[in-house]
Amino acid sequence: MRCLQARASRAHDERFRGAGAERNPGQHRMSGIQTPMHHRERAVLGDDIWDKVLIPRVHLRRTGRPDEIAQTIVFLCSDEASYISGSTLTPDGGFTLTV
Numbered sequence: 001m002r003c004l005q006a007r008a009s010r011a012h013d014e015r016f017r018g019a020g021a022e023r024n025p026g027q028h029r030m031s032g033i034q035t036p037m038h039h040r041e042r043a044v045l046g047d048d049i050w051d052k053v054l055i056p057r058v059h060l061r062r063t064g065r066p067d068e069i070a071q072t073i074v075f076l077c078s079d080e081a082s083y084i085s086g087s088t089l090t091p092d093g094g095f096t097l098t099v
Helices: 002-022 038-045 047-057 066-077
Strands: none
Touching: 038 047
């Protein structure tokens, strides 16, 4: 599973880098976000295992809220992110840092 996720991550990153380089340099920004879809895993593992095993491995010790993911998207679309292009942000609470 980790190997497949790593491949998917690289493919995702490369897609945004390539698209960012191809689209009218100097005129368009192209970036993306990559975040785990925790609801699937939680449904499979169950709440008890999720809370006792997985959450302690997340750096911030909690799952992200939809509004936090939305804020990342809003940021990338804003003038504050005007110098970010061809990058992928990973709003995952530090999960990829600690796993």
